[in-house]
Amino acid sequence: AQSVTQPDIHITVSEGASLELRCNYSYGATPYLFWYVQSPGQGLQLLLKYFSGDTLVQGIKGFEAEFKRSQSSFNLRKPSVHWSDAAEYFCAVGKGGSQGNLIFGKGTKLSVKP
Amino acid sequence: DAGITQSPRHKVTETGTPVTLRCHQTENHRYMYWYRQDPGHGLRLIHYSYGVKDTDKGEVSDGYSVSRSKTEDFLLTLESATSSQTSVYFCAISEPARSAYEQYFGPGTRLTVT
Numbered sequence: 001a002q003s004v005t006q007p008d009i010h011i012t013v014s015e016g017a018s019l020e021l022r023c024n025y026s027y028g029a030t031p032y033l034f035w036y037v038q039s040p041g042q043g044l045q046l047l048l049k050y051f052s053g054d055t056l057v058q059g060i061k062g063f064e065a066e067f068k069r070s071q072s073s074f075n076l077r078k079p080s081v082h083w084s085d086a087a088e089y090f091c092a093v094g095k096g097g098s099q100g101n102l103i104f105g106k107g108t109k110l111s112v113k114p
Numbered sequence: 115d116a117g118i119t120q121s122p123r124h125k126v127t128e129t130g131t132p133v134t135l136r137c138h139q140t141e142n143h144r145y146m147y148w149y150r151q152d153p154g155h156g157l158r159l160i161h162y163s164y165g166v167k168d169t170d171k172g173e174v175s176d177g178y179s180v181s182r183s184k185t186e187d188f189l190l191t192l193e194s195a196t197s198s199q200t201s202v203y204f205c206a207i208s209e210p211a212r213s214a215y216e217q218y219f220g221p222g223t224r225l226t227v228t
Contacts, residue, residue: 032215034215034216036219041222042221042222043118043204043219043220043221043222044157044204044206044219045219046216046217046218049213049215049216051213090156090157094215099145099162099164099170099214100145100147100162100208100210100213100214100215100217101159101162101172102157102159102215102217104156104157104158105156106154106155106156107156
């Protein structure tokens with residue numbers, strides 16, 4: 001069965017520092033992978049997606065993610081974190097089929113210190 | 115931002131009472147989803163709809179029913195609310211012609227069952 005693991009529940013980084021959030025997935029075929037961000041009290045917003053092709057994908061707000069099939073990973077990165085990036089980040093994998101069912105990880109909460 | 119609204123935004127109800135949450139979209143997207151979000155669990159799919167009157171169960175459908183009588187509205191009903199259904203409920207939409215997995219989320223409904 002498909003699954004998504006986000007090993008880090010909470011990460012704190014300094015403003016201006018680089019960021020990497022980890023995501024590992026379990027899926028038999030080529031996965032559809034996503035990162036969503038949720039600001040406090042808000043719904044989720046799609047940051048970026050991977051369907052096929054170039055394994056380094058660019059998203060909104062300066063985020064990027066790299067698909068590594070050999071490691072079953074899809075880690076999210078940002079070279080310089082801003083205070084406004086403080087939020088919870090969710091990795092998700094498409095379950096397969098045509099209905100768009102997503103399996104979400106449990107999330108990583110990002111805190112940014114000045 | 116995608117035109118998705120949820121009502122009510124907050125609700126407190128008593129155990130055993132019926133509750134209906136509404137999701138309304140103005141995007142004319144064919145697919146709609148109901149998720150619940152609980153600490154430590156991420157988002158879990160309750161039910162989804164792939165067209166008017168076409169619905170199916172998700173991962174955590176027990177105790178919930180849905181209806182979709184027109185494209186723009188997707189209702190989630192708790193027939194007899196229990197304390198375990200205290201959660202934040204999110205509606206999402208997607209358009210399969212683009213990608214069913216690329217989902218846009220509403221602002222959420224915080225439900226407390228006492």
